[in-house]
Structures are given as C-alpha cells and as structure tokens.
Amino acid sequence: xxxxxxxxxxxxxxLRANRNTYDVHTRHVTVPLSSSERLPNPDDYEPLxxxxxxDLHMENLSIDAERIVDDFSEKKLDLIAITGDLLDRxxxxxxxxxxxxxVMKLNPLYGTFVVFGNHDYxxxxxxxxxxxSELERLGCHVLVxxxxxxxxxxxxxxxxGVDDFATRRSHLGRSFAGxxxxxxxxxxxxxxxxxxxxxxxxxxxxxxxxxxxxQIHWPKPYHLAKMGKLPKLNMVKGLHHVDGRPFYIxxxxxxxxxxxxxxxxxxxxxxxxxxxxxxxxxxxAAPTLAIE
Numbered sequence: 140x141x142x143x144x145x146x147x148x149x150x151x152x153x154l155r156a157n158r159n160t161y162d163v164h165t166r167h168v169t170v171p172l173s174s175s176e177r178l179p180n181p182d183d184y185e186p187l188x189x190x191x192x193x194d195l196h197m198e199n200l201s202i203d204a205e206r207i208v209d210d211f212s213e214k215k216l217d218l219i220a221i222t223g224d225l226l227d228r229x230x231x232x233x234x235x236x237x238x239x240x241x242v243m244k245l246n247p248l249y250g251t252f253v254v255f256g257n258h259d260y261x262x263x264x265x266x267x268x269x270x271x272s273e274l275e276r277l278g279c280h281v282l283v284x285x286x287x288x289x290x291x292x293x294x295x296x297x298x299x300g301v302d303d304f305a306t307r308r309s310h311l312g313r314s315f316a317g318x319x320x321x322x323x324x325x326x327x328x329x330x331x332x333x334x335x336x337x338x339x340x341x342x343x344x345x346x347x348x349x350x351x352x353x354q355i356h357w358p359k360p361y362h363l364a365k366m367g368k369l370p371k372l373n374m375v376k377g378l379h380h381v382d383g384r385p386f387y388i389x390x391x392x393x394x395x396x397x398x399x400x401x402x403x404x405x406x407x408x409x410x411x412x413x414x415x416x417x418x419x420x421x422x423x424a425a426p427t428l429a430i431e
Contacts, residue, residue, distance in 0.1 A: 156355075156397075156399035156400055156401050157201075157398055157399050159399070159400040159401070159403075159404060160199070160201040160202075160394060160398055160399065160400050160405060161201045161202070161405075162404050162405070163202050163206075163392070163404065163405040163406065163407060164390075164404045164405065164406050164407070164423060165210065165406075165407050165408070165409070165423070166406060166407075166408045166409070166421055166422065166423045167408075167409050167411070167421070167422040167423075168378060168387060168408055168409070168410045168411070168419070168420070168421050168422075169410075169411045169413060169419060169420045170344055170378075170385050170410065170411070170412050170413070170419045171412075171413055171414065171419065172184050172323055172343055172344075172412055172413065172414050176341075177320065177321050177322055177323070177324070177341075177343075178294065178321070178322065178323060178414070179294070179321065180414075181414045182414050183414055184292075184294065184323070184412075184413065184414025185291065185292040185294075185414075186411050186412065186413045186414075187217050187218075187291055187296065187323070187411065187412040187413075188214065188215060188216050188217045188218075188409065188410070188411055189216075189217065189218055189219070189220055189325070189346070189409070189410040189411075189412070190211060190214075190216050190218075190219045190220070190245065190247070190407070190408075190409055190410075191219075191220045191222065191346050191387070191389055191407070191408040191409070191410055192207075192219070192220070192221050192222075192242070192389075192392055192407060193221065193222040193223060193224070193329075193346075193347070193348025193349075193389040193391045193392065193406075194222075194223065194224040194256070194348045194349070194351060194389070194391025194392060194393055195221070195224065195225045195226070195235065195238065195391075195392050195393050196224055196225075196226065196227070196258065196391070196392070196393025196394055196395055197225065197226040197227075197228075197231040197234045197235050197238065197393065198226065198227050198228060198231060198393075199393050199394040199395065199396075199397070199398035200238075200392060200393035200394075201393075201398065201405070202392050202393075202405050202407075204237075204238045204241035204242050205241060207241075207242055207245075207407060208241060208242065208244050208245060210407075211245055211409070212245065214245075214409065215248075216245055216246075216247040216248065217247055217248045217249055217291065218247045218248065218249045218250060218251070218252060218298070219242060219243070219245065219247045219250075219251040219252070220251075220252050220298075220325075220327050220346050221239065221251065221252070221253045221254070222254055222256070222327050222328065222329050222346055222347055222348045222389065223253075223254050223255050223256025223257075223258075223259060223303065223328075223329030223348060223349070224255075224256035224257065224258040224259060224329060224348065224349070224391070224393075225239075225253075225255075225256075225258075225259055225270070226258065226259065226262075226270075227258050227261050227262075227395075228261075228262075229262055229263070229266040229269075232266065232269060232270050232273065235270065236270070236273045236274060236277065239251065239253070239274060239277060239279065240277050243277060243278070243279075249289045249291070249296075249298075250278065250279070250280055251277075251278070251279045251280065252279070252280045252282060252287070252298050252300065252327055253274055253279050253280070253281045253282070253300075254281075254282055254283070254300040254301070254302065254303075254327045254328055254329060255267070255281075255283070255302065255303055255329065256303050256305075256329030256330070256348070256349065257303050257305040257306045257329065257330070257349075258395070259303075260303060260306050260308070271283075280298070280300075281300075282298070282299070282300020282327065283300065283302050284300070284301060284302045284308075284309070284310040284313040284314045285299075285300055285313075285314065286298060286299040286300065286314060286315070286317075286318055288318075288319055288322070291323070294321075294322055294323070295319045295321055295322025295323070296322055296323050296325065297318050297319060297322060297323070297324050297325070298325050298327060299314050299315060299318065299324060299325065299326045299327070299342065300314065300326075300327045300328070301314045301326060301327070301328040301333060302314075302328075303328075303329045303330060304328065304329070304330040304332055304333040304336075305329070305330040305332070305349070305366070305367075309328065309330075309333055309336075311333075311336065311337065311340050315340050323343045323344075323412065324341065324342040324343050324344075325342070325343065325344050325345075325346070325412070326342045326344070326345040326346070326386075327345075327346050327347075328345065328346075328347050329347060329348060329349050330347065330349045330367070331345070331347035331348075331349060331350075331369055331374070331386060331388045332366075332367035332368060332369050333345075333347070334369075334381045334382075334384070334386050335367075335368055335369070335381065337381075337382075337384075338382050341384075342384060343384070343385075343412070344384075344385055344386065344387075344410070344412060345384070345385075345386035345387070346386070346387050346389070346410070347386065347387065347388050347389070348388065348389040348390075348391045349366070349388070349391075350363055350366065350369075350370065350375040350376060350388060350390075351390055351391045351394065351395070351400075351403060352375060352376040352388075352390030352391070352403035352404070352406070353375055353376075353402070353403050354394055354395070354396075354399075354400055354401075354403050355399070355400070355401045355402075355403075356401060356402035356403045360375060363375055369388075374388065375388065376388050376389070376390050376403075376406075377421065378419055378421050385419055387408065387410065389406050389408055390403055390404060390405065390406035391405065391406060392405045392406070392407070393405070
C-alpha cells in the first residue's frame with residue numbers, strides 16, 4: 140500500500156512539473172546606458188529592443204514558436220538574440236532550424252543573432268557545421284568568437300558573440316578584436332560565468348542562459364554547485380551586476396533530462412537598452428499557472 144501511495148505522489152508531482160513547462164513567463168527588462176563612456180550622447184540614445192531566447196533544447200520543449208510570434212507580433216523589435224543550447228541530437232537539426240525560422244517572422248530590424256552552448260557541442264563537428272550553415276541560410280548571424288557592428292539611429296552598436304565558456308571555447312581576445320571604440324557593446328554568450336573573466340573587456344550589457352533557473356529549484360538548486368562560481372553567489376537567473384556591469388541570465392525555454400520544472404518556468408525576455416538615466420528594472424507578466 141505504501142508503495143502505491145508513493146507511486147501516486149510521484150506521478151502527481153511529475154505531471155504538475157511537466158505542466159509547468161508550458162507556463163512561459165515573459166519578462167521586460169530596461170537597462171540604462173547613461174553611464175557608458177563610449178556613447179557620445181548617451182542621454183539621447185534611442186531605445187533598443189532585444190527579444191532574448193535561450194536554451195531551446197528541442198528534445199524537451201513545450202513552447203510553440205508560433206506562440207512567440209503571436210505574443211510579440213505587435214512589438215517593434217530591433218534584434219533577436221538566441222544564447223545557445225538549441226539541441227542535443229543531430230536528428231533535431233531540422234526542428235531547431237524550423238523553430239528559429241518561425242521566430243524570425245517577427246522581422247527584427249538588425250537581424251537574429253545566435254551563439255552556441257555546451258549542449259550544441261555534443262553534436263559531431265560535421266553536424267554542428269550543418270546547424271550553423273542552415274541557420275546562416277535563414278539569415279542568422281551565428282557568432283563564434285566574432286562580432287558584428289550595426290548603426291542604431293546613427294550610433295554604432297556592436298553585438299559580440301563569445302563562444303561557450305563551459306566547454307572552454309570562449310576566446311575574449313578574438314571576440315573583441317577590432318571592436319569600435321565608440322558605441323554600445325552587447326555581448327551574447329551561453330554560460331554567464333564568463334563575466335568573471337571580463338574585467339578587462341568592456342561591455343554595456345550581456346545576455347546568457349545555461350542554468351535554467353535551476354529547472355528543479357526545490358528546495359534549492361544544489362545541483363548547480365558544480366557549474367561554476369555564479370551559482371555559489373546565488374546568481375542563477377535574472378539581472379545581476381559584476382564589476383559594475385549589468386548582465387542577464389535567462390531561465391531558458393526548454394529543459395534538459397526530463398521535461399519538467401519545479402519552482403522555475405520557461406522564460407522569454409524583452410530587453411530595452413535606453414539612454415535615459417534611471418535604474419535598471421525587471422517587470423514580469425502575470426503567470427498563467429501557479430504550480431510549484
């Protein structure tokens with residue numbers, strides 16, 4: 140009898156935890172650039188909107204791409220940033236590419252930018268090259284220790300893609316080589332532990348993922364202790380600062396292992412970089428479910 144009760148209890152928790160994977164949270168983050176030394180007129184900087192997706196994990200993903208398009212179709216987006224871990228298995232390359240292609244219907248002004256994460260590097264090199272080529276065919280900028288500079292209302296904006304820190308593929312010197320001295324600098328990377336190595340590499344904002352907010356964050360995400368120094372500092376999700384610079388850790392869209400979440404939710408974030416002198420803010424849309 141005891142085993143039956145235990146089995147039922149586990150089944151109920153699992154079903155609720157799986158249901159949580161459909162409960163996507165949308166967060167709106169505003170970050171001022173008024174302190175940037177590289178902007179000639181930071182107070183006049185036109186707001187820059189960035190739709191941030193991370194950790195898609197095609198093998199365990201409950202959020203439909205069309206839902207993202209519907210939710211943000213009325214928004215004017217300047218760019219889309221995807222910060223790694225699109226998939227684990229090469230058979231899901233077509234699925235990942237189709238997902239990104241659907242999201243790109245939002246038609247961001249400066250394009251869609253992608254960096255890879257540790258799970259992407261599970262793929263054999265030939266398959267990873269296939270994924271990269273297919274994304275580039277769609278028009279994505281896939282940045283592997285590279286950068287791209289665009290002009291946002293006449294001011295340079297450099298998007299710097301630093302490769303995965305967890306698998307020791309990040310190369311800051313190469314990523315920042317030739318970056319313009321003036322203009323805003325946005326860094327995209329997968330593992331946010333990278334920020335602890337960036338004291339001599341100046342940026343205005345950094346977007347990352349990797350931790351899934353713990354995914355199973357009950358009672359605490361003890362399993363993240365082996366994933367670098369940031370979890371030990373209780374930095375596993377949301378907006379943080381290191382060396383006075385802001386960076387954001389997304390909880391991600393998909394899951395690894397089992398398709399479940401406890402005390403964490405899938406996340407989509409809309410970031411606005413602005414020249415207005417104000418404090419950084421994070422606002423969250425009301426959740427549709429409240430299952431822990």
